Amino acid sequence: xxYNKIDDNILAExxxxxxxxxxxxxxxxxxxxxxxxxxxxxxxxxxxVVIKPxxxxxxxxxxxxxxxxxxxxxxxxxxxxxxxGAVSFSxxxxxxxxxxxxxxxxxxxxxxxxxxxxxxxxDFVAEAEKNNLFFPPKPxxxxxxxxxxxxxxxxxxxxxxxxxxxxxxxxxxIVLSDGRILNIGRKLVKNSAGYSILNLFVxxxxxxxxxxxxxxxxxxxxxxSTTLLVAYENIxxxxxxxxxxxxxxxxxxxxxxxxxxxxxLTEKLLNKSWPVKIGKAQLMxxxxxxxKECLTSDAQYLEKVCKKNSxxxxxxxxxxxxxDTISEIRSNLYEAxxxxxxxxxxxxxxxxxxxxxxxxxxxxxxxxxxxxxxxGHAADGNVHTHYMKGKYVDGKIVPLPEKEWKEKKDVVVxxxxxxxxxxxxxxSGEHGIGIVKKDFMKKMYSAEYLSLLKSIxxxxxxxxxxxxxxxxPD
Numbered sequence: 001x002x003y004n005k006i007d008d009n010i011l012a013e014x015x016x017x018x019x020x021x022x023x024x025x026x027x028x029x030x031x032x033x034x035x036x037x038x039x040x041x042x043x044x045x046x047x048x049v050v051i052k053p054x055x056x057x058x059x060x061x062x063x064x065x066x067x068x069x070x071x072x073x074x075x076x077x078x079x080x081x082x083x084x085g086a087v088s089f090s091x092x093x094x095x096x097x098x099x100x101x102x103x104x105x106x107x108x109x110x111x112x113x114x115x116x117x118x119x120x121x122x123d124f125v126a127e128a129e130k131n132n133l134f135f136p137p138k139p140x141x142x143x144x145x146x147x148x149x150x151x152x153x154x155x156x157x158x159x160x161x162x163x164x165x166x167x168x169x170x171x172x173x174i175v176l177s178d179g180r181i182l183n184i185g186r187k188l189v190k191n192s193a194g195y196s197i198l199n200l201f202v203x204x205x206x207x208x209x210x211x212x213x214x215x216x217x218x219x220x221x222x223x224x225s226t227t228l229l230v231a232y233e234n235i236x237x238x239x240x241x242x243x244x245x246x247x248x249x250x251x252x253x254x255x256x257x258x259x260x261x262x263x264x265l266t267e268k269l270l271n272k273s274w275p276v277k278i279g280k281a282q283l284m285x286x287x288x289x290x291x292k293e294c295l296t297s298d299a300q301y302l303e304k305v306c307k308k309n310s311x312x313x314x315x316x317x318x319x320x321x322x323x324d325t326i327s328e329i330r331s332n333l334y335e336a337x338x339x340x341x342x343x344x345x346x347x348x349x350x351x352x353x354x355x356x357x358x359x360x361x362x363x364x365x366x367x368x369x370x371x372x373x374x375x376g377h378a379a380d381g382n383v384h385t386h387y388m389k390g391k392y393v394d395g396k397i398v399p400l401p402e403k404e405w406k407e408k409k410d411v412v413v414x415x416x417x418x419x420x421x422x423x424x425x426x427x428s429g430e431h432g433i434g435i436v437k438k439d440f441m442k443k444m445y446s447a448e449y450l451s452l453l454k455s456i457x458x459x460x461x462x463x464x465x466x467x468x469x470x471x472x473p474d
């Protein structure tokens with residue numbers, strides 16, 4: 001679709017809506033908004049203007065103006081995404097939610113917090129903890145914003161016990177593409193009245209409407225936790241343990257699988273030591289409870305289960321220092337390798353198929369002479385695989401010739417996607433589709449299914465001005 005450019009009249013109206021200080025059109029200042037954690041700035045990623053609204057009314061007026069003048073709008077939260085969903089590829093307006101950062105209400109009786117979309121995760125969690133409340137979702141970056149977490153249905157390591165963002169969204173305030181304001185949901189635990197339009201917006205990546213406020217459920221706090229590191233000779237033994245681990249009455253917060261090469265690089269980055277050095281694959285198991293004695297009993301049970309399934313070493317981190325060290329190293333695995341990452345995939349497969357998937361990745365490494373460092377969430381089947389422009393050699397990454405990794409990239413990534421789908425998987429477990437994975441949707445879904453997605457998009461955004469070119473393939 002051909003969109004209109006922002007002329008002086010539109011720019012003046014935008015400045016009138018939000019104030020001149022909140023309208024950025026200088027290219028050097030726009031640079032910070034022309035990328036996310038995966039997409040690098042280029043001439044194709046610059047919006048014409050960045051707008052920082054302070055209220056829902058301002059967002060509504062901006063959308064009315066954009067709709068009237070056929071100007072595309074890309075909504076941006078913390079810019080922490082890995083799929084290009086918050087990056088403008090159509091010019092137009094980039095709507096930054098950073099000034100809509102107020103926590104509106106903490107309702108300790110109904111266990112919900114109502115917040116504007118631009119509140120960062122770290123501030124939301126701090127507010128919850130101040131009120132003795134617990135918010136489980138934990139994606140990789142604490143600077144992610146609540147609106148962006150809803151728009152991508154963010155998950156993280158705790159999904160196996162507590163669920164993804166969709167499980168915690170009770171209500172949202174949405175501004176539609178024509179400026180109408182829609183309030184969906186309430187402070188209810190149960191609601192079976194009509195279609196669940198609320199869940200349609202969770203994970204919609206800014207293509208159906210602009211999330212301006214949300215009511216989020218939280219839980220009572222006073223939780224204690226323990227981390228176990230369990231080493232195995234191979235990935236199959238590690239994954240074989242998982243189904244039995246999940247039979248425990250108190251389901252773990254998370255069960256992560258890790259291979260040692262990224263861990264070694266992260267140790268060097270942080271100057272910290274991973275407690276378990278042996279095995280080709282390891283599980284990191286975190287359990288929590290309101291009862292210290294119960295936690296000890298659960299840890300002992302898990303040790304027995306893992307030993308029964310060929311564990312060769314078990315380390316129990318029962319103090320905060322060890323737990324924090326393990327958590328920090330796990331959280332920084334990507335940081336340690338990201339300068340050599342060309343493509344990051346977050347394929348989701350049935351949990352029992354993780355070992356098969358990882359084994360196929362190792363076969364691809366041999367076939368194409370590449371390094372595909374892989375780790376992820378063993379209990380929910382979400383696997384993070386990285387296509388690299390370097391190889392791991394003796395504790396460091398050695399760069400590959402540019403011609404070599406570029407020639408292989410599309411072939412290898414396509415084979416990874418096809419392996420995941422063949423095992424009953426999805427092309428994305430938590431990063432979203434954005435622009436990076438959009439074309440892979442054709443591999444996963446039928447033409448009829450994709451046509452239905454386009455129809456839904458058309459209901460909410462007739463002129464296709466909201467985050468155009470994302471999620472649904474052309």
